[in-house]
Amino acid sequence: MPEWHDVAAFEDLTPEKPLVVTIGNTSIGVKVWRDKVFAVVNRCGHAGAPMAYGEIHPTMSSPSPGAPVEVDYDKPEIRCPWHHWGFDLGTGACTAPIRRPRLRIYETRVEDGRVYILA
Numbered sequence: 001m002p003e004w005h006d007v008a009a010f011e012d013l014t015p016e017k018p019l020v021v022t023i024g025n026t027s028i029g030v031k032v033w034r035d036k037v038f039a040v041v042n043r044c045g046h047a048g049a050p051m052a053y054g055e056i057h058p059t060m061s062s063p064s065p066g067a068p069v070e071v072d073y074d075k076p077e078i079r080c081p082w083h084h085w086g087f088d089l090g091t092g093a094c095t096a097p098i099r100r101p102r103l104r105i106y107e108t109r110v111e112d113g114r115v116y117i118l119a
């Protein structure tokens, strides 16, 4: 049964400096982006890259070739630091057009300046 874990002070997290925590036997990367906290398993399903060092971006898409690119800041994705596969930070689904393994995403919350992860 997952439990909430107090992992850090929110003020200690910066976009440039990821936090890696271990809960049970699982390494989890904790990232902040646009004042939101995200927690992901710290191992890419492709070749094991440390996802804590992936960059977070808004989702970018184009409905058809040559159409303007649409940027959605409400639907961020994290990009693997080694081979740059993207993963939706809401669902963990890989955003590459072909089927890839999901990334485990953990629920987070900030309360009284502390960051909690449900794991």
Ligand code: FES
Binding pocket: 044, 045, 046, 047, 048, 049, 080, 081, 082, 083, 084, 085
């Ligand atoms: S290790 Fe993540 S895409 Fe290859």
